[in-house]
Amino acid sequence: MDLKQLRYFVAVAEELHFGRAAARLFxxxxxxxxxxxxxxxxxxxxxxxxxxKSVKLTAAGxxxxxxxxxxxxxxxxxxxxxxxxxxxxxxxxxxxxxxxMLYRGLPQVVADFEARFPGMEVVLQEMNSAEQAQAxxxxxxxxxxxxxxxxxxxxxxxxxxxxxxxCCLPPGHRLAQRQRVDLAELRDDPFILFxxxxxxxxxxxxxxxxxxxxxxxxxxxxxxxxxxxxxxxxQGMGVAxxxxxxxxxxxxxxHCVEIExxxxxxxxxxxxxxxNPPEAALQFLDILKACLRAGANHTESVIKP
Numbered sequence: 156m157d158l159k160q161l162r163y164f165v166a167v168a169e170e171l172h173f174g175r176a177a178a179r180l181f182x183x184x185x186x187x188x189x190x191x192x193x194x195x196x197x198x199x200x201x202x203x204x205x206x207x208k209s210v211k212l213t214a215a216g217x218x219x220x221x222x223x224x225x226x227x228x229x230x231x232x233x234x235x236x237x238x239x240x241x242x243x244x245x246x247x248x249x250x251x252x253x254x255x256m257l258y259r260g261l262p263q264v265v266a267d268f269e270a271r272f273p274g275m276e277v278v279l280q281e282m283n284s285a286e287q288a289q290a291x292x293x294x295x296x297x298x299x300x301x302x303x304x305x306x307x308x309x310x311x312x313x314x315x316x317x318x319x320x321x322c323c324l325p326p327g328h329r330l331a332q333r334q335r336v337d338l339a340e341l342r343d344d345p346f347i348l349f350x351x352x353x354x355x356x357x358x359x360x361x362x363x364x365x366x367x368x369x370x371x372x373x374x375x376x377x378x379x380x381x382x383x384x385x386x387x388x389x390q391g392m393g394v395a396x397x398x399x400x401x402x403x404x405x406x407x408x409x410h411c412v413e414i415e416x417x418x419x420x421x422x423x424x425x426x427x428x429x430x431n432p433p434e435a436a437l438q439f440l441d442i443l444k445a446c447l448r449a450g451a452n453h454t455e456s457v458i459k460p
Contacts, residue, residue: 156197158227162180164191171209171210198219225293246275248297250265250279251280251286253284261279264442264443275435282299288426300443302424311429316422321396321402321414322336325389334413337368338364342372343373345373346361346394348361348378350377361396363419367416367418381397397411398421427440
């Protein structure tokens, strides 16, 4: 099994059509069919179910598709790293992050790190927390910035930020002019929330806050990104609970109001290998911590070392 075969397989698996896959790869369809059949023979398993009308992945094909994508990505990163090394560059730092880190200083830290270490290239990869832990185990990233959660053996964490949640309300909402609100006053409002499979940490925290206030939220809409949730609130499609830092980022379009009831905050942790983490990852983390301590907009939510 070589990289060419994996590229061919991924193309067919994504297109589910040999003709379109062959056109995408700029090869003939018979040559593509031959290579896919050869790959199946080498592995001793059937990867695709095909007839004259359709192509489908087998269960084994689904597994190989995910692994093949990862291997091809690693191969491309290795090629780029080798090229940079030949050009006199020093290396690459692969950073996993949840999207909220874009509003918590991550872009500035990338710029500061690359300015301090001009031979290093920072590669950002957005992932949810579980995906980051898995990527660290597989050696696909060097450091991650994730929500608090259970980590697999060999992966350690350092708490960085703890933001209280605030109510994110659309313009004109009956409670928008309040300084603080009782969360129970939102029991009849439609909520916009992360789907649990995308962000179980936030989903469960928000549900728990509402249940503690005496009601189960009416989840009307689901979205995977903070930006989408805030935009939907701004359009009057519902209310949401956001970490305070993110609420400030969207303050022009929505109204963010403090919650009277105490509750667990939104936390961000740095995660990395417990044994022999890359020195570049530790240096990046030090720069991020300094940035958070120095940023007036983040001071109250930084967890002191």
